[in-house]
Each structure stands twice: as structure tokens, then as C-alpha cells.
Amino acid sequence: MSQHAPHATDRFGLQLRAMGRGANCPAALRAPTPISLPLAATYYDLAGGEEGAPKAAGAAHTPYVADVDLEGWYFDRFGGAESSTAPPPFPGYRVAAVGQLQILVRTAAAAVKVFVIPYDLRELEDGARLLARERTYVSEPAAECLRYAVQLQFACVTDTDGERGYYVARTIKLVFTASPPEHNAAVRTERADEVVPAPPRAPPTKKTHARSSFSRSSLGGAGRTKEDWALIRAKWLARAPADAVRGFTPEPDTVRGFTPEPASRPSTPLATVASPRSLLTALAPAEEREVRTRSRSPSSGSATSPETPLDGARARLRAASPVTHRRRSVRVERELSERLRAMELGSQPEHAPESLE
Numbered sequence: 632m633s634q635h636a637p638h639a640t641d642r643f644g645l646q647l648r649a650m651g652r653g654a655n656c657p658a659a660l661r662a663p664t665p666i667s668l669p670l671a672a673t674y675y676d677l678a679g680g681e682e683g684a685p686k687a688a689g690a691a692h693t694p695y696v697a698d699v700d701l702e703g704w705y706f707d708r709f710g711g712a713e714s715s716t717a718p719p720p721f722p723g724y725r726v727a728a729v730g731q732l733q734i735l736v737r738t739a740a741a742a743v744k745v746f747v748i749p750y751d752l753r754e755l756e757d758g759a760r761l762l763a764r765e766r767t768y769v770s771e772p773a774a775e776c777l778r779y780a781v782q783l784q785f786a787c788v789t790d791t792d793g794e795r796g797y798y799v800a801r802t803i804k805l806v807f808t809a810s811p812p813e814h815n816a817a818v819r820t821e822r823a824d825e826v827v828p829a830p831p832r833a834p835p836t837k838k839t840h841a842r843s844s845f846s847r848s849s850l851g852g853a854g855r856t857k858e859d860w861a862l863i864r865a866k867w868l869a870r871a872p873a874d875a876v877r878g879f880t881p882e883p884d885t886v887r888g889f890t891p892e893p894a895s896r897p898s899t900p901l902a903t904v905a906s907p908r909s910l911l912t913a914l915a916p917a918e919e920r921e922v923r924t925r926s927r928s929p930s931s932g933s934a935t936s937p938e939t940p941l942d943g944a945r946a947r948l949r950a951a952s953p954v955t956h957r958r959r960s961v962r963v964e965r966e967l968s969e970r971l972r973a974m975e976l977g978s979q980p981e982h983a984p985e986s987l988e
Contacts, residue, residue, distance in 0.1 A: 635676040638692075643670040643743065645699055646735040647799065651727025660727040668704050670736065670805075672697045694778065697736075699803040706855060710863050717871075718864045720790040722855075723798030728753050732799065734781060736807055744807045746781045752797045758829025760800070761785040763822075770817040778818075780806035784827075 648665035651657075672695040705722035708714060719725060726732065734746040748763060755761055767779040786800040812818060 637673045637675055639671060639673050640695075641669065641671050642738055643672050643695070643697070644668070644737055644739075645670040645697075645803075645805075646733075646737065647701075647724055647803075648733045648735070649724070649726040649730055649799075650733070651730040653727065653729045656727045656729070660725065660730075663725060666724060668699055668701070670697050670699060672805075694806050694808045697805040697807075699805065701799065701803055702801050702855065706859070706863070709867065714867065718860075718867055719798075720794075720864075721786065721788045721796065721798050721800070722860055723786060723800035725796055725798050726750075726752075726785070728797055732783075734783075734803065734805070736805065743809055744779060746779070746805075748781065748783070750785065752785055752787060755785070755787040755797070755826070756829055757787055757789050757795065758832075759787055760827040762825040762827060764824075766821045768819045768821075769812045770819070775819070777806065778808055778812060780804075 645668045646665055647668065649660075649663055651660040651662070674695050675693045677691040677693060701724065702722050705718075709716075709718040709722075729751050730749075732746075732748040732750060734748070735742060736744045736746075746765070748765065750761070750763065752761060762782070762784045764782045765780065766777060768775045769778040782804040783799060784801055786798050787795065788798060789795045
């Protein structure tokens with residue numbers, strides 16, 4: 632195989648999809664949004680085979696080998712200025728603690744291979760990684776040969792907010808063929824998991840009292856550090872308002888980053904809101920009050936309750952003007968003065984006029 636040059640092809644693509652399960656699985660992680668990545672595969676011609684494009688089943692060439700840089704895809708996607716989606720806390724595909732991972736290899740016309748990887752990350756410590764390997768062998772008349780293989784890793788990360796998350800991280804290595812095995816071929820699958828413990832935690836200093844597991848986890852790509860990813864997130868947050876103005880119209884009565892809860896409808900109407908005119912009734916002139924009283928009288932034709940003597944007296948008192956009250960008080964005072972004068976004249980003796988002469 633070393634005598635032949637490798638052949639590369641980019642006619643394949645990869646789709647990563649996860650399904651979470653369990654009573655405590657968040658709704659957003661039960662079926663997270665799948666992602667599609669480019670897939671560059673490499674193969675070699677075997678001895679006796681002709682160099683060129685791979686042929687159908689039985690052609691003398693090795694299976695396809697692919698190395699998918701998942702971490703680099705996140706750096707390239709969110710490092711550009713056109714990204715409209717917020718970068719995740721960790722450069723990886725987030726999954727639930729328990730579930731099933733599906734890796735679909737396909738061409739533009741049809742699917743080629745589906746890798747189904749069940750997993751359980753509940754016992755994975757903070758900052759640790761789980762390496763999952765699966766190999767599928769097919770028995771042929773000559774010997775057993777490797778037909779499919781997948782190797783990936785899960786990372787348990789706690790961000791600065793204290794929220795723990797599980798991610799498919801770093802790289803995904805694949806081995807596959809374009810033709811399925813024969814229907815009567817014996818297939819054997821091996822699964823092996825390896826836990827990589829978290830790096831030792833550095834003692835807290837005066838500047839950093841607490842560290843997240845992401846700060847202790849090293850990234851897989853050369854030249855990629857946690858500081859680079861933090862810078863990408865900071866740049867995205869800095870330009871987020873401008874992106875929102877160009878491509879997003881906020882809903883009315885909303886503030887960026889906060890959406891108020893809808894106000895509940897009261898069971899009974901509020902008096903101060905339903906009848907605001909009651910606040911101005913005491914300030915209305917007497918003539919206007921008299922007009923309102925007359926308009927609400929039974930003669931208007933509207934259905935009203937029968938008027939009682941007490942109600943009639945109150946209505947007459949409200950309808951009376953200040954001038955009427957003042958005239959009535961003057962007349963009463965005049966009558967009292969005349970009565971007092973008559974009483975004084977009646978109580979004087981008969982010789983009183985003579986003494987006045």
C-alpha cells in the first residue's frame with residue numbers, strides 16, 4: 632500500500648445528530664439541532680488495482696479514511712464576521728448526559744453509512760474526557776477484515792456560570808466503505824471506552840479564586856487555546872447589537888436581553904381605571920352637575936329605579952346654586968330680626984314714650 636500515492640476525495644459529507652433520553656434530560660437536548668460538516672476522505676489502491684477513482688464493491692482499494700476536525704469547524708464558523716448564532720461556551724457539539732449519537736456519512740445523492748453510538752456520561756468527572764471506539768469486522772473467505780470504524784471523544788465541561796455540559800469535542804476519526812457488506816457475511820462489532828481524567832486543578836490565587844473545568848481542559852488543535860475561544864465569544868458579543876439591528880426586528884415592548892412576562896388579566900375591573908371620570912366629578916361646576924342630574928332623570932326614557940323622597944331632596948340640594956342659598960339665609964336673618972324687634976317693643980312699659988320726649 633505504501634507503493635501507491637493516496638487519493639483524496641471531497642464528495643462525502645457528514646451530519647452529526649444526537650438524541651437525549653432520561654427524565655432529567657432538558658428539552659433543548661432531547662433532539663438538539665444537527666450540524667453538517669465537510670468530509671475529506673482518503674483511500675489507497677491495493678496491489679493489482681488501478682489508480683484512480685474508487686470502483687464498486689470488489690475493487691482493489693482500501694476503505695476510506697477520514698479525520699473530521701470538529702473543533703476547527705467551530706473556530707472557523709464562529710470566528711468569521713458573518714456568524715449570526717451565539718458561540719457555545721465550549722467549541723463542540725453539546726449533547727445530553729445520556730443518549731445516542733448518530734453520525735451519518737453521505738454523498739449528494741444517498742446515504743453511505745450511519746454510525747450509531749449509545750453513550751452514558753453521568754459518571755464522567757468535571758474536566759474529564761471519554762474516548763469511544765467502535766470497530767466493525769466482516770469475515771471474508773480469505774480472512775476477517777476491518778470494514779467500519781469510528782473514534783470520537785466526549786468532554787465534560789463546567790463553564791464560568793457553574794453549569795455543567797457534555798460536548799462531542801476535538802476530532803472524529805472514521806473508516807468506512809461505499810458498499811455495504813454481503814447479506815450472508817458474518818459481522819462482528821467491538822466497542823471500547825477509555826476515560827481520560829481531568830488535569831490537576833491549580834490552587835486558587837488572589838486573582839482567580841475559582842476556575843472552570845474549561846480553563847483546565849486543553850483543546851486538541853494546534854494553536855487553539857481557551858483564550859482564543861474566549862476572544863471569539865467576546866468579539867461576537869461586542870458586535871451582537873449591530874447584527875441585531877441589521878437582521879432582527881425586536882418585538883414591541885421588549886428590551887435586548889430581557890423579555891417581560893405578559894401581564895395577567897384581573898378578574899374584576901379596577902374602578903380607578905374603568906371609570907376615570909369619577910376623579911373629576913367633584914371638580915365639575917354646579918351648572919354641569921345640574922345638567923347631568925337632569926339627563927339621568929326618568930324623563931330621559933332610560934330604565935331607572937323609582938325616585939324616593941330622600942333621593943329627590945338630595946337632587947334638589949345638589950341642583951341649588953350658591954346664590955339661592957345666600958338669598959335664603961338673608962331672608963331668614965331678616966325674619967329673625969323682625970321677630971326680635973317685635974318682642975322688644977312688646978316688653979317695654981307704657982310710660983316709656985313720655986320719658987323719651
